[in-house]
Amino acid sequence: MTDDEYVIRADGLRRTYSGGYEAVRGIRLGVARGEVFALLGTNGAGKTSTVEMLEGLAPADAGTVRVLGRDPYRERAAVRPRIGMMLQEGGFPSDLTAAETATMWAGVTTGARPVAEALALVGLDHRAGVRVKQLSGGERRRLDLALAIMGDPEVLFLDEPTTGLDAASRRSTWELVRALRDGGTTVLLTTHYLEEAESLADRLAIMDRGLIVSEGTPAQVTAARPARIRFTLPATVPAGRLPLSLKAASDGQRIDIRTRDLQRDLAELLRWAEASDVALEGLDARSASLEEAFLDIAQRDRTDDSMNDRVVDVR
Numbered sequence: 001m002t003d004d005e006y007v008i009r010a011d012g013l014r015r016t017y018s019g020g021y022e023a024v025r026g027i028r029l030g031v032a033r034g035e036v037f038a039l040l041g042t043n044g045a046g047k048t049s050t051v052e053m054l055e056g057l058a059p060a061d062a063g064t065v066r067v068l069g070r071d072p073y074r075e076r077a078a079v080r081p082r083i084g085m086m087l088q089e090g091g092f093p094s095d096l097t098a099a100e101t102a103t104m105w106a107g108v109t110t111g112a113r114p115v116a117e118a119l120a121l122v123g124l125d126h127r128a129g130v131r132v133k134q135l136s137g138g139e140r141r142r143l144d145l146a147l148a149i150m151g152d153p154e155v156l157f158l159d160e161p162t163t164g165l166d167a168a169s170r171r172s173t174w175e176l177v178r179a180l181r182d183g184g185t186t187v188l189l190t191t192h193y194l195e196e197a198e199s200l201a202d203r204l205a206i207m208d209r210g211l212i213v214s215e216g217t218p219a220q221v222t223a224a225r226p227a228r229i230r231f232t233l234p235a236t237v238p239a240g241r242l243p244l245s246l247k248a249a250s251d252g253q254r255i256d257i258r259t260r261d262l263q264r265d266l267a268e269l270l271r272w273a274e275a276s277d278v279a280l281e282g283l284d285a286r287s288a289s290l291e292e293a294f295l296d297i298a299q300r301d302r303t304d305d306s307m308n309d310r311v312v313d314v315r
């Protein structure tokens with residue numbers, strides 16, 4: 001993909017706070033038109049600091065940012081009408097009702113959709129007459145989303161859009177994001193919900209300590225991680241009797257095998273169990289999930305060890 005085909009492009013992006021703390025340490029990312037891109041990371045990894053630069057709310061200390069081909073900070077007047085953003089904190093007057101807040105926002109939004117439509121899209125139509133301070137946390141989050149999509153933006157930035165939402169509201173927000181994407185909107189979102197990223201994102205990046213440490217489709221990000229086989233051995237069978245080729249870690253009779261060739265190792269295990277007449281209680285074999293990929297990164301962050309170093313051979 002050429003640079004021109006990216007709706008959001010960042011290169012060598014850095015942000016240093018006063019006091020010298022470098023929150024974003026040179027990242028490169030590109031989001032294509034009509035794509036949902038999720039930015040994941042541990043607390044303090046630099047997601048919000050990054051998104052604020054992409055939104056044009058803060059200048060980059062180094063590197064370049066282009067949104068719709070322009071610098072969102074220096075060319076804010078040209079970029080702002082074409083983007084929607086939902087910040088972590090909405091910060092609207094709490095005495096206004098949801099409808100009044102949306103009407104006020106529509107008044108300063110280019111090409112605003114009808115207020116009733118915006119509220120209905122986030123399932124708040126029945127709460128239109130309720131003051132913001134009387135809305136629940138999840139309802140306020142949905143009002144923030146209604147305002148972000150008020151102008152039917154070409155590019156939508158969502159910073160933790162479903163934090164505080166119940167499971168049903170979260171799923172209807174996902175449906176809305178998918179519908180916007182299908183209508184051609186490019187979406188960049190941050191989230192702490194890995195299931196959300198797995199279900200929504202066409203591509204994602206995981207940030208850690210100011211850098212992007214993994215990037216690709218959810219399948220690509222998890223493909224690099226080992227699969228896992230777990231089971232419990234009968235009390236009479238010591239873990240040392242397992243086939244030597246299986247890299248197994250044990251906690252008493254509970255066995256945890258990490259493997260990059262799930263089919264081969266599972267077949268080996270089952271052949272051994274059959275031949276040895278051993279029942280593998282609670283046998284569970286699964287490919288790596290995004291959550292495991294993420295936890296590996298977070299764990300590495302703490303120990304600076306590779307995952308393989310943490311697998312202990314039982315022999």
Ligand SMILES: Nc1ncnc2c1ncn2[C@@H]1O[C@H](COP(=O)(O)OP(=O)(O)OP(=O)(O)O)[C@@H](O)[C@H]1O
Nearest residue numbers: 017018021023041042043044045046047048049050
């Ligand atoms: N105004 C500021 N001044 C100094 N340091 C800041 C400021 N804002 C953020 N930081 C620091 O920069 C780092 C990155 O913060 P940022 O909010 O971008 O992380 P994040 O990935 O969005 O985290 P979270 O998932 O917790 O929201 C953190 O260590 C934070 O303490």
